Amino acid sequence: MVLQIGRVCIKLSGREAGNVCVITDIIDNKFLLVDGNIKRRRVNIKHIEPTEKLIQIKKGANTEDVIKEMIKNKIPVSYWKLKKENLLNNEIVELYKQYFGNDWEKVAKSLGSPGKKN
Template sequence: MAVIEVGRVCVKLTGREAGSKCVVVDIVDSNFVLITGPKNLTGVKRRRVNIMHIEPTDKTIEIEKGASDEKVEAKIKEQNLTDFMKEKVKVNISVI
Protein backbone atom coordinates (compact mmCIF):
# COMPACT_ATOMS: atom_id res chain seq x y z
CA MET A 1 0.00 0.00 0.00
CA ALA A 2 1.37 3.38 -0.99
CA VAL A 3 1.19 6.15 1.59
CA ILE A 4 0.34 8.79 -1.01
CA GLU A 5 -2.45 7.40 -3.19
CA VAL A 6 -5.53 8.67 -4.98
CA GLY A 7 -8.24 9.24 -2.36
CA ARG A 8 -5.87 9.70 0.60
CA VAL A 9 -6.89 12.48 2.99
CA CYS A 10 -3.90 14.70 3.85
CA VAL A 11 -3.08 17.83 5.85
CA LYS A 12 -1.37 20.77 4.14
CA LEU A 13 1.81 21.70 6.03
CA THR A 14 2.81 24.93 4.28
CA GLY A 15 1.30 28.02 2.72
CA ARG A 16 -1.82 29.96 3.55
CA GLU A 17 -3.80 26.72 3.63
CA ALA A 18 -1.51 25.14 6.27
CA GLY A 19 -3.50 23.03 8.71
CA SER A 20 -6.36 22.43 6.26
CA LYS A 21 -7.27 18.95 5.09
CA CYS A 22 -7.32 17.94 1.43
CA VAL A 23 -7.74 14.86 -0.76
CA VAL A 24 -5.22 13.51 -3.30
CA VAL A 25 -6.97 13.44 -6.69
CA ASP A 26 -4.08 12.45 -8.98
CA ILE A 27 -0.39 11.56 -8.79
CA VAL A 28 1.60 13.77 -11.18
CA ASP A 29 5.05 12.20 -10.67
CA SER A 30 7.29 11.01 -7.83
CA ASN A 31 7.39 14.50 -6.26
CA PHE A 32 4.03 16.12 -7.03
CA VAL A 33 0.35 15.30 -6.56
CA LEU A 34 -2.90 17.04 -7.48
CA ILE A 35 -5.06 17.86 -4.43
CA THR A 36 -8.41 19.44 -3.72
CA GLY A 37 -10.25 20.41 -0.54
CA PRO A 38 -12.79 20.89 -2.16
CA LYS A 39 -12.56 24.67 -1.77
CA ASN A 40 -16.15 25.21 -0.63
CA LEU A 41 -15.69 22.56 2.09
CA THR A 42 -12.16 23.07 3.46
CA GLY A 43 -10.86 26.15 1.65
CA VAL A 44 -8.15 24.24 -0.25
CA LYS A 45 -8.16 24.98 -3.97
CA ARG A 46 -7.42 22.28 -6.54
CA ARG A 47 -3.70 22.54 -7.20
CA ARG A 48 -0.45 20.69 -7.71
CA VAL A 49 1.66 20.39 -4.56
CA ASN A 50 4.96 18.85 -3.58
CA ILE A 51 4.47 15.69 -1.51
CA MET A 52 6.84 17.17 1.09
CA HIS A 53 4.19 19.86 1.78
CA ILE A 54 1.43 17.45 2.78
CA GLU A 55 1.11 14.85 5.51
CA PRO A 56 -1.13 11.82 4.92
CA THR A 57 -3.76 10.81 7.49
CA ASP A 58 -5.17 7.34 8.09
CA LYS A 59 -8.37 8.16 6.17
CA THR A 60 -9.11 7.46 2.51
CA ILE A 61 -12.11 7.93 0.28
CA GLU A 62 -12.98 5.82 -2.75
CA ILE A 63 -12.62 8.12 -5.78
CA GLU A 64 -11.36 7.59 -9.30
CA LYS A 65 -8.21 9.29 -10.57
CA GLY A 66 -8.93 12.90 -11.59
CA ALA A 67 -12.34 13.05 -9.87
CA SER A 68 -14.15 16.40 -9.94
CA ASP A 69 -14.61 18.52 -6.81
CA GLU A 70 -18.33 17.66 -6.81
CA LYS A 71 -17.61 13.91 -6.82
CA VAL A 72 -15.00 14.28 -4.06
CA GLU A 73 -17.42 16.30 -1.92
CA ALA A 74 -20.20 13.74 -2.49
CA LYS A 75 -17.93 10.89 -1.37
CA ILE A 76 -16.84 12.85 1.72
CA LYS A 77 -20.50 13.37 2.68
CA GLU A 78 -21.31 9.72 1.88
CA GLN A 79 -18.60 8.54 4.31
CA ASN A 80 -19.62 11.09 7.00
CA LEU A 81 -16.22 12.82 6.94
CA THR A 82 -17.56 16.38 6.49
CA ASP A 83 -16.84 17.48 10.07
CA PHE A 84 -13.43 15.75 10.01
CA MET A 85 -12.48 17.58 6.81
CA LYS A 86 -13.57 20.98 8.15
CA GLU A 87 -11.42 20.68 11.31
CA LYS A 88 -8.18 22.67 11.18
CA VAL A 89 -4.99 21.05 12.43
CA LYS A 90 -2.27 22.92 14.32
CA VAL A 91 0.83 22.53 12.17
CA ASN A 92 4.01 22.15 14.18
CA ILE A 93 6.91 23.65 12.23
CA SER A 94 10.34 22.82 13.58
CA VAL A 95 13.60 23.99 12.08
CA ILE A 96 16.41 21.46 12.19
Protein backbone atom coordinates in the same frame (compact mmCIF):
# COMPACT_ATOMS: atom_id res chain seq x y z
CA MET B 1 1.67 5.97 4.88
CA VAL B 2 1.19 5.16 1.21
CA LEU B 3 0.29 8.11 -1.01
CA GLN B 4 -2.50 6.99 -3.30
CA ILE B 5 -5.57 8.39 -4.99
CA GLY B 6 -8.28 8.97 -2.41
CA ARG B 7 -5.91 9.35 0.56
CA VAL B 8 -7.07 12.09 2.92
CA CYS B 9 -4.23 14.45 3.89
CA ILE B 10 -3.55 17.60 5.87
CA LYS B 11 -1.85 20.51 4.09
CA LEU B 12 1.25 21.52 6.06
CA SER B 13 2.37 24.77 4.47
CA GLY B 14 1.05 27.85 2.76
CA ARG B 15 -2.11 29.83 3.39
CA GLU B 16 -4.17 26.64 3.43
CA ALA B 17 -2.02 24.94 6.09
CA GLY B 18 -4.06 22.79 8.46
CA ASN B 19 -6.87 22.18 5.96
CA VAL B 20 -8.00 18.75 4.82
CA CYS B 21 -7.40 17.67 1.24
CA VAL B 22 -7.72 14.51 -0.83
CA ILE B 23 -5.25 13.22 -3.41
CA THR B 24 -7.01 13.14 -6.79
CA ASP B 25 -4.01 12.38 -8.99
CA ILE B 26 -0.31 11.57 -8.71
CA ILE B 27 1.58 13.77 -11.16
CA ASP B 28 5.10 12.44 -10.59
CA ASN B 29 7.40 11.47 -7.71
CA LYS B 30 7.37 15.03 -6.30
CA PHE B 31 3.92 16.44 -7.01
CA LEU B 32 0.28 15.52 -6.41
CA LEU B 33 -3.04 17.01 -7.47
CA VAL B 34 -5.24 17.63 -4.42
CA ASP B 35 -8.74 18.94 -3.77
CA GLY B 36 -11.03 19.21 -0.76
CA ASN B 37 -11.12 22.03 1.77
CA ILE B 38 -8.49 23.78 -0.31
CA LYS B 39 -8.37 25.10 -3.84
CA ARG B 40 -7.75 22.28 -6.32
CA ARG B 41 -4.05 22.50 -7.00
CA ARG B 42 -0.74 20.79 -7.56
CA VAL B 43 1.24 20.44 -4.32
CA ASN B 44 4.68 19.19 -3.40
CA ILE B 45 4.59 15.85 -1.58
CA LYS B 46 6.63 17.45 1.24
CA HIS B 47 3.78 19.90 1.92
CA ILE B 48 1.15 17.35 2.92
CA GLU B 49 0.76 14.85 5.73
CA PRO B 50 -1.25 11.72 4.84
CA THR B 51 -3.80 10.39 7.32
CA GLU B 52 -5.15 6.87 7.76
CA LYS B 53 -8.42 7.75 5.99
CA LEU B 54 -8.98 6.66 2.41
CA ILE B 55 -12.05 7.57 0.35
CA GLN B 56 -13.21 5.93 -2.86
CA ILE B 57 -12.73 8.28 -5.81
CA LYS B 58 -11.54 7.80 -9.36
CA LYS B 59 -8.27 9.23 -10.67
CA GLY B 60 -8.82 12.87 -11.59
CA ALA B 61 -12.25 13.01 -9.91
CA ASN B 62 -13.93 16.39 -10.22
CA THR B 63 -14.43 18.66 -7.22
CA GLU B 64 -18.10 17.76 -6.77
CA ASP B 65 -17.33 14.03 -6.55
CA VAL B 66 -14.53 14.66 -4.05
CA ILE B 67 -16.80 16.82 -1.87
CA LYS B 68 -19.61 14.22 -1.91
CA GLU B 69 -17.24 11.43 -0.86
CA MET B 70 -15.73 13.59 1.89
CA ILE B 71 -19.18 14.25 3.32
CA LYS B 72 -20.15 10.56 3.07
CA ASN B 73 -17.01 9.75 5.06
CA LYS B 74 -17.95 12.33 7.72
CA ILE B 75 -15.20 14.75 6.74
CA PRO B 76 -16.73 18.24 6.94
CA VAL B 77 -16.31 20.59 3.99
CA SER B 78 -16.12 24.35 4.51
CA TYR B 79 -19.01 26.57 3.54
CA TRP B 80 -16.43 28.72 1.73
CA LYS B 81 -15.52 25.81 -0.58
CA LEU B 82 -19.14 24.92 -1.31
CA LYS B 83 -20.04 28.51 -2.12
CA LYS B 84 -16.90 29.26 -4.14
CA GLU B 85 -17.27 26.13 -6.28
CA ASN B 86 -21.02 26.76 -6.69
CA LEU B 87 -21.83 23.44 -4.99
CA LEU B 88 -24.54 24.57 -2.59
CA ASN B 89 -27.11 22.47 -4.42
CA ASN B 90 -29.89 20.38 -2.88
CA GLU B 91 -28.04 17.09 -3.31
CA ILE B 92 -24.97 18.21 -1.34
CA VAL B 93 -27.04 20.02 1.31
CA GLU B 94 -29.12 16.86 1.84
CA LEU B 95 -25.95 14.74 2.08
CA TYR B 96 -24.52 17.18 4.61
CA LYS B 97 -27.75 17.04 6.66
CA GLN B 98 -27.78 13.23 6.51
CA TYR B 99 -24.24 12.88 7.90
CA PHE B 100 -23.96 15.99 10.10
CA GLY B 101 -27.57 16.76 11.09
CA ASN B 102 -29.57 19.94 10.70
CA ASP B 103 -26.68 22.02 12.08
CA TRP B 104 -24.69 21.28 8.92
CA GLU B 105 -24.37 24.97 8.08
CA LYS B 106 -22.85 25.74 11.49
CA VAL B 107 -20.35 22.89 11.03
CA ALA B 108 -19.43 24.06 7.52
CA LYS B 109 -19.03 27.71 8.56
CA SER B 110 -16.91 26.79 11.60
CA LEU B 111 -14.14 25.62 9.25
CA GLY B 112 -13.62 29.17 7.99
CA SER B 113 -11.83 29.92 4.75
CA PRO B 114 -8.20 29.39 3.75
CA GLY B 115 -5.76 32.04 4.90
CA LYS B 116 -8.10 33.47 7.52
CA LYS B 117 -8.01 32.68 11.21
CA ASN B 118 -11.34 31.93 12.92
